[in-house]
Amino acid sequence: MKKKTIRTGIVGAGFAATFHYECLKKVHGTDVEVEGVFATDTDQAEAYAKKRGISTCGSLEELLDKVDVVHVCTPPVAHEHIAVAALERDKFAIVEKPLTGYFGDGSEDFSGDTFPKQDALDQSLASIERILAAESKSKGKILYAENWIYAPSIQKEREIIEKTGAQILWIHGEEAHSGSHAATYAYWKFSGGGVMIGKGCHPLTAALYLKRVEGMARNGEPIKPKAVSARVHAITRLEKFRDEGHIRCDYHDIDDFSLMHVVFEDGTIADIFASDIILGGIHNWLEVSANNHRTVCNINPNTAMKTYNPVDANFDDIYVVEKTGTKQGWSNPSPDEDWFTGYPQEMEAFYRTIAYGEALESTSNLAADCISTIYSAYVSAEKAGAEVSIKTF
Numbered sequence: 001m002k003k004k005t006i007r008t009g010i011v012g013a014g015f016a017a018t019f020h021y022e023c024l025k026k027v028h029g030t031d032v033e034v035e036g037v038f039a040t041d042t043d044q045a046e047a048y049a050k051k052r053g054i055s056t057c058g059s060l061e062e063l064l065d066k067v068d069v070v071h072v073c074t075p076p077v078a079h080e081h082i083a084v085a086a087l088e089r090d091k092f093a094i095v096e097k098p099l100t101g102y103f104g105d106g107s108e109d110f111s112g113d114t115f116p117k118q119d120a121l122d123q124s125l126a127s128i129e130r131i132l133a134a135e136s137k138s139k140g141k142i143l144y145a146e147n148w149i150y151a152p153s154i155q156k157e158r159e160i161i162e163k164t165g166a167q168i169l170w171i172h173g174e175e176a177h178s179g180s181h182a183a184t185y186a187y188w189k190f191s192g193g194g195v196m197i198g199k200g201c202h203p204l205t206a207a208l209y210l211k212r213v214e215g216m217a218r219n220g221e222p223i224k225p226k227a228v229s230a231r232v233h234a235i236t237r238l239e240k241f242r243d244e245g246h247i248r249c250d251y252h253d254i255d256d257f258s259l260m261h262v263v264f265e266d267g268t269i270a271d272i273f274a275s276d277i278i279l280g281g282i283h284n285w286l287e288v289s290a291n292n293h294r295t296v297c298n299i300n301p302n303t304a305m306k307t308y309n310p311v312d313a314n315f316d317d318i319y320v321v322e323k324t325g326t327k328q329g330w331s332n333p334s335p336d337e338d339w340f341t342g343y344p345q346e347m348e349a350f351y352r353t354i355a356y357g358e359a360l361e362s363t364s365n366l367a368a369d370c371i372s373t374i375y376s377a378y379v380s381a382e383k384a385g386a387e388v389s390i391k392t393f
């Protein structure tokens with residue numbers, strides 16, 4: 001079959017823009033032509049473009065005029081504006097997580113610690129409505145870049161659920177490490193919250209997805225989340241936290257530990273942990289307890305490989321696994337971390353949707369349910385864990 005050519009643009013030139021570009025090189029069903037990059041940090045955009053032999057654009061509009069799809073790889077505060085601008089021009093938007101959120105009242109000294117969390121819920125739901133309205137009028141689509149949906153272990157679990165008609169009783173999962181690198185991550189006004197949204201969105205969306213899969217497989221209807229109870233903490237901001245230099249601790253007004261207990265409309269449950277306080281490398285896993293099987297999806301780390309290295313310096317130019325503090329001793333190097341994490345599979349699937357109209361797994365509605373659950377969880381955490389109902393899309 002002759003491959004279609006899709007013209008693409010990158011918005012943002014940081015961490016996510018880097019791995020998106022790497023994955024574009026692995027898309028095989030479509031010819032991808034990267035037309036340019038636009039980022040507000042123009043020096044970063046220049047360096048990004050030069051390294052890859054692509055051009056920079058002076059504005060979002062200039063980039064949008066040249067492409068069929070944009071990759072939205074900016075801090076979450078900019079996602080809605082860029083995605084809606086793309087949709088209004090009938091373009092596709094691959095939007096990084098989280099889809100959108102609440103980023104304060106615009107004041108310079110806005111504090112995520114003290115404002116009423118119901119405001120965040122109301123405003124983030126309004127943002128979702130605006131994005132979904134723009135999508136419904138557009139020939140383009142939101143392709144929600146939640147890589148956990150495309151991680152091979154989650155997709156294998158999807159197959160098990162679909163083929164065995166499993167009923168999921170309890171999901172528990174976690175995303176955690178020793179702290180995100182982005183400077184803006186420390187501020188609610190850029191990130192829309194702390195670790196509960198920044199990392200919790202990954203295992204939460206996978207849990208919401210698998211319950212949807214279960215419902216569709218048995219009854220042709222997704223099973224949606226109904227209510228959430230949550231706690232958040234700022235452990236590294238405790239007066240008595242003792243910094244030994246291993247855990248990032250310069251957060252301004254965000255949580256670094258969270259727990260969401262989600263109840264679905266069929267009464268089954270999910271418990272989702274997210275934290276920025278653990279050592280030993282990234283810890284991403286999801287466990288599914290069903291009525292006919294039990295699965296542990298080890299996204300990262302996993303035991304595909306095990307290596308003993310007696311001298312740290314021996315591995316100076318060897319990538320082992322994300323966020324490990326040392327390469328000495330026993331470790332579990334990921335032979336292809338991107339593959340286990342679902343990044344290339346995600347891009348391949350998105351470009352198949354754009355080029356050939358193939359069905360999409362990670363949709364705007366799934367992203368919307370994730371945002372709605374998380375901000376309902378912030379309302380719950382403000383009330384020390386009281387149950388809050390969830391609006392779904």
Ligand SMILES: NC(=O)c1ccc[n+]([C@@H]2O[C@H](COP(=O)([O-])OP(=O)(O)OC[C@H]3O[C@@H](n4cnc5c(N)ncnc54)[C@H](O)[C@@H]3O)[C@@H](O)[C@H]2O)c1
Binds near residue numbers: 045075183
């Ligand atoms: N899926 C994942 O595993 C994963 C991992 C890391 C980050 N992310 C997500 O990717 C997004 C970007 O995070 P990052 O770590 O790359 O951040 P980063 O700080 O490394 O890079 C952000 C880039 O966006 C640019 N930018 C900021 N505002 C802009 C605007 N209004 N218009 C155009 N460019 C703008 C900056 O100049 C910078 O180049 C976030 O939504 C984050 O949650 C996802």
